[in-house]
Amino acid sequence: MSSNAHTEDEWARMQPHITKLYSDEAKPLKEVMEILEQGYGFHATPRMYKHRLQKWGLDKKYKEREVIFMSLLKQQRDALGKQSVFYVRGRRVNWGQIEKYLHRRPDLQTKIRAGMLKLNSSGSDVVCSSPPPDPILHASITLQYTDELLRLLDGYYTSKFVGIPVTDGADLVRDDSITIRCLRKLDQARTMIYANMVEFGFRILNEALDDLRFVVRGEYATLMFDLFDVVTLFDQRHSSLTTELLRHAYGILLITFGDRHPLVWLMRRFIALPERDRYEIIASLMKAVVERCERLNVNGRMVERIKCHHFLLLDHMEVNETMTTTTFPEIDVATQDAVSTGYLGRLAGRLIFNQQFEEADRKTEQMLPWLQSPENRPNPCWPDIQMFYYHIRAHGTLMRGDDEAGQAWLEMVKQHSARYFSEI
Structure with a gap:
């Protein structure tokens, strides 16, 4: 099947598999494409995949306002002794990726540490919670x-x-x-x-x-x-x-x-x-x-x-x-x-x-x-x-x-x- 021949229904049938591989299992897009090609005979270009991922809210790239929102909220919760787990667009955030983002943006990191930015609710796709308790209770x-x-x-x-x-x-x-x-x-x-x-x-x-x-x-x-x-x-x-x-x-x-x-x-x-x-x-x-x-x-x-x-x-x-x-x-x-x-x-x-x-x-x-x-x-x-x-x-x-x-x-x-x- 040619890469541009897929209908909306065909993409809809593939959506659960793409979501599981790309979002839940955090596989790279290239690997997701290979799995779907080999396992389902589903061929599409990277550009088409990226369009669908963005449409479905599965884009792994964090927006600046989301990084600011999570960083400031984490500061507040850390000060209260609370642990934090973040989800962005339904996917659990690896905090190491946020630290890498800030490392590439030292200007942003400086503003956050200096208290120059204010916490607001712009991170509408962000969910924060405390992690589940340890599985040992009396x-x-x-x-x-x-x-x-x-x-x-x-x-x-x-x-x-x-x-x-x-x-x-x-x-x-x-x-x-x-x-x-x-x-x-x-x-x-x-x-x-x-x-x-x-x-x-x-x-x-x-x-x-x-x-x-x-x-x-x-x-x-x-x-x-x-x-x-x-x-x-x-x-x-x-x-x-x-x-x-x-x-x-x-x-x-x-x-x-x-x-x-x-x-x-x-x-x-x-x-x-x-x-x-x-x-x-x-x-x-x-x-x-x-x-x-x-x-x-x-x-x-x-x-x-x-x-x-x-x-x-x-x-x-x-x-x-x-x-x-x-x-x-x-x-x-x-x-x-x-x-x-x-x-x-x-x-x-x-x-x-x-x-x-x-x-x-x-x-x-x-x-x-x-x-x-x-x-x-x-x-x-x-x-x-x-x-x-x-x-x-x-x-x-x-x-x-x-x-x-x-x-x-x-x-x-x-x-x-x-x-x-x-x-x-």
């Missing part, structure tokens, strides 16, 4: 954290729902295809990594984390529960990976909302807590949110979703003493949508894990009316839900020891992937 602080988080989240959810009529709130119950895709990829990545298919698993995990950025920006009512899916994705065998996921989620929240948002505070505290305390707090927070939403008379479908998510996370964390479907919220068939169909699939997955195969089959069958309805085929969520269905069928039959049927369902997974997810 367990006695857990109750204090829980109490404070409950108060913060109570105010947060009240502000989101008060004044929204029960019959309204379409945005609260929409089928968000990116969230569904993100959760599907998280589930798939965990399965692959546990099966020792590490390279493929981490590839899917990175794609899910790319989607997580957009999930956070949407800030739907289930966002806290979606974040808990990330926090609890892996067990103690992968504790270091869990810590990295926590830090990654914290970084996304910080960049998106700033350091005063309740969910930012929540993630920052979770980084410092041992898993057992983390799970205890999650269970308490989820219960409080469900009760709060019921008291606020929130849209019934939204409450249904929150209750489903609550149940599934409790079981995944093994907080439920026994797996019983009688406590799983009843899903209204008349209003069944992509999200509730996905919850049925996740419940089936948990039932398979607990070797309750017959009940898992029943829940999986309940996914079919939505999947087989012609009016749902154009829904952007449909390919992910259908993939989820095939994956559950394959998992269930293989867990039963029926290798032949399991391989047949895996073939369906491959065919569906080739048709709808060519990147897999």
Whole structure:
């Protein structure tokens, strides 16, 4: 393909890969271009890349006003004994690069040290915060954290729902295809990594984390529960990976909302807590949110979703003493949508894990009316839900020891992937 033949849609498809390589991994532009050429057959000139990077706000060059803003703010915070971490246009700043910039500009450095410049808010693309605390805290602080988080989240959810009529709130119950895709990829990545298919698993995990950025920006009512899916994705065998996921989620929240948002505070505290305390707090927070939403008379479908998510996370964390479907919220068939169909699939997955195969089959069958309805085929969520269905069928039959049927369902997974997810 010629270097000038790319459409806006083609650039949009490449944007997550370019952002990950250039911004998150801080690779030089030349290396990014080589990776995309070799891995994706995507050719473009350096000038075209630079135009896109600037358009997307990924330019690594710091502006003079940004350097001044960060330098003066750091001076103030240093004087107060506060450590500082800066983000410019969503990318963490390596302070060594700022020092090199000032070394090349001794005139600017002199003015900063002499107090000749004033701190102002011109650094609108700059976010400053204290770094996350060291991951060692005494367990006695857990109750204090829980109490404070409950108060913060109570105010947060009240502000989101008060004044929204029960019959309204379409945005609260929409089928968000990116969230569904993100959760599907998280589930798939965990399965692959546990099966020792590490390279493929981490590839899917990175794609899910790319989607997580957009999930956070949407800030739907289930966002806290979606974040808990990330926090609890892996067990103690992968504790270091869990810590990295926590830090990654914290970084996304910080960049998106700033350091005063309740969910930012929540993630920052979770980084410092041992898993057992983390799970205890999650269970308490989820219960409080469900009760709060019921008291606020929130849209019934939204409450249904929150209750489903609550149940599934409790079981995944093994907080439920026994797996019983009688406590799983009843899903209204008349209003069944992509999200509730996905919850049925996740419940089936948990039932398979607990070797309750017959009940898992029943829940999986309940996914079919939505999947087989012609009016749902154009829904952007449909390919992910259908993939989820095939994956559950394959998992269930293989867990039963029926290798032949399991391989047949895996073939369906491959065919569906080739048709709808060519990147897999």
